[in-house]
Amino acid sequence: MAALRPILDRKRSGTQYTDRMHRILGVCHDCGLLWHNERVTYRNGVTEMKRVDDIEPEGSVLVTPQYEKYGLRVNPRLLPRLKSMGPQFAYALNVPHTAVEVDGNIVYVRIPRSRRDMDGPLTFEQAWEIDPNIPRGNLLLGVDEEQQQLVLELTAPTNVHAAVIGMTGSGKSTLMRTMILSALKIRGIRVALFDPSRGFEPLSGHPLIWRGGLFSSPDDCELGLDALASSIGRRGGELTFVFVDEVPDLIMQRPRIREHLARLAQAGRHAGIHLILGAQQLLASEIGSMTLRNIPVRLVGRVTDRTAAYNAAGRGDIGAENLRGSGDFIAVNGSTSRHFQAALVSEDTLREWATRYPPREPRVPVRADTGAHSNNSWQANFTSHGGGGGGGRPLDDIPQVVIEKIQTYMAEYGQEPSSNWIYQLTRKMLPTGGFNRDKARRALDMATGRAEITHAEGQPSHEANW
Ligand SMILES: Nc1ncnc2c1ncn2[C@@H]1O[C@H](COP(=O)(O)OP(=O)(O)OP(=O)(O)O)[C@@H](O)[C@H]1O
Numbered sequence: 024m025a026a027l028r029p030i031l032d033r034k035r036s037g038t039q040y041t042d043r044m045h046r047i048l049g050v051c052h053d054c055g056l057l058w059h060n061e062r063v064t065y066r067n068g069v070t071e072m073k074r075v076d077d078i079e080p081e082g083s084v085l086v087t088p089q090y091e092k093y094g095l096r097v098n099p100r101l102l103p104r105l106k107s108m109g110p111q112f113a114y115a116l117n118v119p120h121t122a123v124e125v126d127g128n129i130v131y132v133r134i135p136r137s138r139r140d141m142d143g144p145l146t147f148e149q150a151w152e153i154d155p156n157i158p159r160g161n162l163l164l165g166v167d168e169e170q171q172q173l174v175l176e177l178t179a180p181t182n183v184h185a186a187v188i189g190m191t192g193s194g195k196s197t198l199m200r201t202m203i204l205s206a207l208k209i210r211g212i213r214v215a216l217f218d219p220s221r222g223f224e225p226l227s228g229h230p231l232i233w234r235g236g237l238f239s240s241p242d243d244c245e246l247g248l249d250a251l252a253s254s255i256g257r258r259g260g261e262l263t264f265v266f267v268d269e270v271p272d273l274i275m276q277r278p279r280i281r282e283h284l285a286r287l288a289q290a291g292r293h294a295g296i297h298l299i300l301g302a303q304q305l306l307a308s309e310i311g312s313m314t315l316r317n318i319p320v321r322l323v324g325r326v327t328d329r330t331a332a333y334n335a336a337g338r339g340d341i342g343a344e345n346l347r348g349s350g351d352f353i354a355v356n357g358s359t360s361r362h363f364q365a366a367l368v369s370e371d372t373l374r375e376w377a378t379r380y381p382p383r384e385p386r387v388p389v390r391a392d393t394g395a396h397s398n399n400s401w402q403a404n405f406t407s408h409g410g411g412g413g414g415g416r417p418l419d420d421i422p423q424v425v426i427e428k429i430q431t432y433m434a435e436y437g438q439e440p441s442s443n444w445i446y447q448l449t450r451k452m453l454p455t456g457g458f459n460r461d462k463a464r465r466a467l468d469m470a471t472g473r474a475e476i477t478h479a480e481g482q483p484s485h486e487a488n489w
Pocket residue numbers: 144145189190191192193194195196197198303349350351364365366367
């Protein structure tokens with residue numbers, strides 16, 4: 024019969040833990056660190072040798088989903104020595120790795136638990152139930168090492184934006200889903216979702232989701248992020264949490280996304296917009312050093328090596344290369360850092376939400392700005408497709424099938440379709456993506472016979488009509 028151990032039982036005693044504590048103290052003893060003799064002189068002149076303990080066990084063992092932590096009260100004189108003794112403890116305990124960490128006046132020897140000993144994953148529900156009254160502006164992360172609920176107050180002036188960084192399997196998308204679900208449950212904000220890997224999809228049908236759905240194609244993501252960035256400075260900005268997963272991938276496919284993210288990172292908070300970016304690594308060379316500086320909160324999961332850990336956290340001493348993956352994270356902001364286990368939204372819960380709020384396609388914004396500038400950028404954009412699927416036709420060519428669809432629409436509804444409708448139609452139909460307004464207008468002109476079907480390239484556009 025398997026005993027059900029509550030995951031949030033924070034303190035454990037028991038022979039295994041006692042034995043390990045003894046071994047740790049044994050190592051200290053072997054190194055001559057446990058105590059020293061001090062000569063004390065009393066008032067009456069009598070002197071005596073007295074034993075002074077330098078290292079004592081402190082409290083009981085802390086057990087988190089992935090670690091055991093053994094606390095020691097230590098004479099500060101011994102700290103530098105003790106901090107270098109991780110390998111010796113690991114050897115004595117027969118574990119692959121230990122870390123020696125100083126927290127206030129207590130030193131912890133942290134030991135990874137063997138997979139066999141581990142309880143199931145920490146679920147969203149378990150972490151949520153610790154305290155369901157999370158105030159608006161916060162996001163649930165998981166539990167810290169004291170098994171306390173850990174939330175991120177993103178609206179606090181020192182936080183503002185966050186990045187979730189770690190190698191594949193570190194649990195980034197999982198953590199971001201936990202944050203998203205908590206935002207939806209806390210309510211009172213908008214949540215915008217961008218994710219080419221579609222990992223956020225099950226949560227994307229909720230009424231609080233910006234524009235009704237998940238932005239997943241790079242084209243749509245570019246338009247969506249542009250629209251959000253353009254909304255900065257307008258009045259009446261609602262508190263909006265913008266989740267973008269696979270950021271480097273998106274930037275590679277649509278370089279302008281880098282600019283949109285830069286604007287949002289720099290000035291988004293004035294419009295109540297906060298970013299949560301997911302990436303295997305976030306390099307200044309990819310996302311821009313300014314943007315990186317504007318993202319103070321780093322949620323760092325397992326990374327490949329020390330260099331990656333340094334890049335992710337913005338500092339060198341957090342040891343993210345020794346994290347274990349699967350939701351083992353460190354939250355870093357400036358000089359503070361906090362180890363935590365990310366909560367996981369189970370498949371069942373995801374299915375439940377997707378059934379209750381069926382995911383839909385987002386209402387993709389049409390490019391808001393007009394004029395030569397936007398026209399040029401669209402041209403550049405089309406060029407970057409490399410004419411894929413265009414069969415060597417001029418980029419501006421408007422396929423006959425689009426014209427026919429427009430004509431069918433007009434026959435059915437007795438009016439011309441909107442440029443947005445044409446955008447949506449062509450976005451689905453053409454590998455080169457949706458038509459911008461100018462091109463939609465020309466398609467319309469052709470369908471209505473206002474223009475020749477064999478429209479030449481490089482003609483002045485009909486901007487005056489817009
Ligand atoms: N908090 C967690 N608790 C338990 N298991 C987890 C947790 N987070 C992730 N995992 C495990 O790790 C796997 C990978 O997680 P996830 O997809 O979130 O990683 P990722 O960092 O987004 O990876 P990629 O960079 O490939 O997208 C999950 O399928 C799950 O099995």
